[in-house]
Amino acid sequence: MDDCGSQIKKTPPNLSRKKLKLVEKHKREVRKRLLYSPKQLPQKPTCKHVKMKAFKCNELTMADLMKIHQHFYSKKDKLSQDTYILKWCNSRDPKRHRNITQTTKSVSIEYRVPTLHGKHVRICRDAFCGILGVKKDRLQGVMKRYQKGKIPEEGRGGDRVKGKNDAKKEAISEYIESLKSVESHYCRSAVSTRTYLPCDLNIKRLTKMYSDSVEEHLQAKESFFRFYFNTNYNIGFGTPKTDVCSTCIRFKEELKKEKDVGKHNDLIIKQRVHTLKAKAFFQFLKESRQTRETFSIDCQKNLCLPKLPDQSAYFSQQYNLYNFTVVNGSSKDKLGKDHVWSYVWTDLDLAKNSSVISSALFDALSKFEFSGAIEEVSILPMDVLHKTRI
Known part of the structure; x- marks a missing residue:
């Protein structure tokens, strides 16, 4: 290949050869956001914990409720909301157990919420559910999993094969970045993120060259290689150069078809001398x-x-x-x-x-x-x- 014009590097998604589709606009993502969006305004506690020292549900104002509600639904995804629940809920083993005939309570949960004045007020479970608009089963599920040492995670939907092709993607990146880019003829002031490969290459040929250079488990289909190439790099394939030195073209073509080792070496020497003469010419042009x-x-x-x-x-x-x-x-x-x-x-x-x-x-x-x-x-x-x- 020719001398490199610049090093090939990965580009940001908005500057790649093909821009990725906005995932947040997919129908599945829209439905997921609607699932974790508020269905109603926060409900003011109607419990009768007025004179109890443990719960201060009656001290919360409507402004406090709206602030808590907005913080909880600021991000419409399960992981963020479950993290918010863990932040204001404390779980521990129950101190008292019921009779054997009744269901054993596996975890005891304490609920607290912040106020506008910076206080942390303890409230009952019904008040906490009414403010956030969630059911008790979700609260208990989050706290039980946390009690067992599990962090919040989304188990529904998502990419089922994420991480499966990481080694293959890494191998493709190493191969692409090992290639030598060329300077685009008559386009020396192009966008800095755009690099070019020789005009005799294309994605199909690169896929074959890559598959021949790696082990079998790292080989990729053309569609997979093309998608990764287009969405992670801004690389074009230069058009055939114009206004090129005739002697350089003659040496290049003769070297391709020459089979004799001695004549091949002579052509390389002559080509080298011709290149040095050209460099000497431009060096002479720089002198004053x-x-x-x-x-x-x-x-x-x-x-x-x-x-x-x-x-x-x-x-x-x-x-x-x-x-x-x-x-x-x-x-x-x-x-x-x-x-x-x-x-x-x-x-x-x-x-x-x-x-x-x-x-x-x-x-x-x-x-x-x-x-x-x-x-x-x-x-x-x-x-x-x-x-x-x-």
Whole structure:
């Protein structure tokens, strides 16, 4: 693969290739929230514990009841509500047991609620159930399970296979993040979360490559790999590159079909020398000397005109807009209007040929004011020789 443009990492759900559906809008989740939503307002205690020291049910105001009720139903799920019950209920073994003929009481529960003044008031079971709008069986079930060392949990519904494929997902993540991403051609300022893989890859091929590299119990179907790939990463597959060096393409194709070891090594050496020459060229472009002026020239991409959505205009004969640019200075110098010349014309004015390019370059050099210390002038074509001869 090519040299990596950036490291592949997991992305947040809202920035992944495919956004996950909102689980809270599923019909099952809506029904579950309705199940744990309040059915009525809190009921004021009607018990007769007025003169008893143990219970202070009559001290609660309607504002206290509404506050308790709102806290309990602030989260409409069973785990949060059961946790709230455990917070204000204390359980212990009963001190007295009934006769053998009667049902044995397994747990004794003490109920308390907070007031607006910060006091914790003990109340009876009927008052506690009336305020929260729950039945006594739910309270006893929560406290009995807690007495046995069990924490609140939701036993109805949910993901029955959660955790079953964790090892497989971890293996897929390690494989994807081991791949080398490539820089998108003509898209160097793209969104930082978007990375690209070579254009000769796709999800189907990645699935096969992954399955061949892992043990049998970690192999995944294409649908499973595709879903995990799309919902956890923001990776695209680059389109075939354009405006690529012809020599680089020739070396790449010859290396694919060459079987002889000696010739294969010679091609690798030649390719390496060609790459080093290109790096030396750009290193030369970065250098700045007092006795040398550097000019970079490039023919920008042709723009087809007219750009209209009308079908008749699209299929009619179009003409090109050409742009030839001359830039003075090294790649580290600041650009200004005195150092950049842009020549724009269309097919209606002139054809694009070596005479036009040479005339534009001569015009730019004529307008530039050379100092007396300049001994050398370097003209560096940025692949312009591949497009038109000068």
